[in-house]
Amino acid sequence: MTLVNSSLAARTPPMSVTLASIERKVHAAERLTPEDGLFLEQHVDLLTLGHLANIVRERKHGNVAYYNTNVHLNPTNVCVYRCTFCAFRSDLRSPKGYTVEEQQVRERALEAKANGATEIHVVGGLHHLKKFDWYLGVVRTIREAYPEIHIKAWTPVEIGWFSYMTKKPVRWVLEQMIEAGLGSMPGGGAEIFDPEIRSQICEHKADASAWFEVHRTAHELGLRSNATMLYGHLEAAKHRIDHLCQLRALQDETGGFQTYIPLAFHPENTEMAHIPKPSGLMDLKMIALGRLMLDNFDHIKAYWIMLSEKIAQTALSFGADDIDGTVVHELIYHDAGAKTPQGLTVAQLHHLIREAGREPVERDTLYRRVHRDGAKWWVGELRNAAAEAAAV
Ligand code: V47
Numbered sequence: 001m002t003l004v005n006s007s008l009a010a011r012t013p014p015m016s017v018t019l020a021s022i023e024r025k026v027h028a029a030e031r032l033t034p035e036d037g038l039f040l041e042q043h044v045d046l047l048t049l050g051h052l053a054n055i056v057r058e059r060k061h062g063n064v065a066y067y068n069t070n071v072h073l074n075p076t077n078v079c080v081y082r083c084t085f086c087a088f089r090s091d092l093r094s095p096k097g098y099t100v101e102e103q104q105v106r107e108r109a110l111e112a113k114a115n116g117a118t119e120i121h122v123v124g125g126l127h128h129l130k131k132f133d134w135y136l137g138v139v140r141t142i143r144e145a146y147p148e149i150h151i152k153a154w155t156p157v158e159i160g161w162f163s164y165m166t167k168k169p170v171r172w173v174l175e176q177m178i179e180a181g182l183g184s185m186p187g188g189g190a191e192i193f194d195p196e197i198r199s200q201i202c203e204h205k206a207d208a209s210a211w212f213e214v215h216r217t218a219h220e221l222g223l224r225s226n227a228t229m230l231y232g233h234l235e236a237a238k239h240r241i242d243h244l245c246q247l248r249a250l251q252d253e254t255g256g257f258q259t260y261i262p263l264a265f266h267p268e269n270t271e272m273a274h275i276p277k278p279s280g281l282m283d284l285k286m287i288a289l290g291r292l293m294l295d296n297f298d299h300i301k302a303y304w305i306m307l308s309e310k311i312a313q314t315a316l317s318f319g320a321d322d323i324d325g326t327v328v329h330e331l332i333y334h335d336a337g338a339k340t341p342q343g344l345t346v347a348q349l350h351h352l353i354r355e356a357g358r359e360p361v362e363r364d365t366l367y368r369r370v371h372r373d374g375a376k377w378w379v380g381e382l383r384n385a386a387a388e389a390a391a392v
Contacts, residue, residue: 019044026052037241037293046281053288053319060298061321065358067349068325068365070119071112075100075138079125083202085233087269087336089125099127105138109145116377118364122153123188126161135162136180143181150365151181155189156214160206170217178221184365185218187226187261193246194239201233212250219256224366227257231286232265232278244293251296258367259299259322262286264306268337280311284318291319305340306333313356323353
C-alpha cells in the first residue's frame with residue numbers, strides 16, 4: 001500500500017480549503033480530503049470540530065450509544081518485540097513475565113459465561129517459545145468452554161508472527177484460526193503507519209503494508225475487524241491524517257472494518273516516559289477527526305478504559321458512538337499508568353451513557369442488538385445503523 005500524501009506537511013492548504021468549504025461538505029455528507037483533514041487539525045478550534053463530528057455521528061446513529069459485555073484475556077506478556085510505547089511486554093526471565101495455562105484460559109471463558117459476556121477480546125505478546133498450536137489452543141479452549149461467545153483475537157502483528165513461525169501464508173494462518181473459533185480481529189498493532197515514526201516506536205514489527213495485508217485477507221475470508229491509531233508520542237498532524245487516509249482507502253476496497261479506535265499514548269513505565277500523556281482536549285480532537293475523515297467507517301469508539309469515563313462520556317458528543325464494554329481484566333493500559341477501574345458493570349455503563357444524554361444499546365461484536373432475559377441472551381438481526389437509530 002502506498003502512503004497517501006506523504007508530502008502533506010510541506011503543503012499549505014490550498015486556497016480553496018476554508019472552514020466554510022469543510023462545513024459545506026459535512027452538511028452534504030461529502031468526503032473530506034487530506035488537506036481538509038490537515039486544516040481541521042491545525043486551524044479549527046475543538047468545539048467547532050466537535051460540532052461538525054457530532055453532525056456526522058447523529059446522522060449515522062441518532063442518539064444511540066453502543067456498549068458490549070465483554071472480557072479481556074492477554075495470554076502472555078512475553079514478547080520478542082520491544083516497542084518503546086509498551087509497558088505491558090516482558091522478557092521471559094523477568095519476574096513480571098507470565099504465560100497462562102490452559103486451565104486459566106478455560107476459567108476466563110467460564111467467568112465470561114457466568115457474566116453473560118458476548119465477547120472475549122484476546123491479544124498478547126509474541127512468545128518465542130510458544131508454537132502456533134499453543135495460540136490455536138487458546139482459541140479452541142475458549143470455544144469449547146463457552147461455544148456462544150464471540151472470539152475477537154490477535155492483531156496483524158500476531159498473525160504475521162504465526163505466519164513467520166509456521167512458514168505458511170497469512171491466509172492459511174487465518175483459516176486455521178477461523179476453524180478453531182476466531183470470530184473477528186481487534187484493531188491493535190496499527191500504531192502510526194508512517195515508516196519513519198514506526199521505526200522509532202516499534203522497529204522490526206509488522207509494517208503498514210503487512211498490517212493492511214492481514215486485514216485485507218481477513219476481510220476476504222469474511223472476518224470483520226477494527227482499526228486503531230496510537231497518538232500522542234512522536235507523531236505529528238501530517239502522520240495522523242496520512243494514517244486515517246490509509247485506513248479509509250482499505251475500507252473503500254473491502255468494507256471489512258467496523259470500528260475505528262484512536263488510542264491515547266500512556267507513557268508510564270515505557271521507554272517514552274518523558275513524553276506527557278495527551279490532554280483531554282487532544283483525546284476529543286482525535287475522536288472528532290476520526291469521525292470526520294472516516295466517512296466509510298460505521299463506528300467510532302471512545303475506549304473508556306483508556307480515555308477515562310469522563311472523556312468517554314464527552315466523546316459521545318464529539319463523534320463517538322461506542323464506549324467499548326465491561327472489560328473486567330485490563331492489563332495493557334493499567335501497566336502504562338491508566339487510573340481507570342479494571343472494569344465497569346452494565347449498570348455503570350448505562351449510567352455513564354445516559355448522563356451524557358445518549359441512549360445505551362447493548363451490541364455484540366458485530367453490532368447486532370443483544371437481547372436478554374435473566375441469564376439468557378441472544379442477538380437480533382444484523383442491524384441497519386440508520387434504521388436502528390431512528391427506532392430509538
Ligand atoms: O496495539 C500499547 C496500544 C493496542 C500502549 O479492537 C498503547 O475493539 C497507549 O488495540 N499507551 C492494543 N496505547 C489495544 C487495542 C484495542 C483496545 C481496545 C479495543 C480494541 C478493539 C482494540 O494498545 C496496541 C497499541 O497500539 N498500546 N501500549 C500505551 N502505553
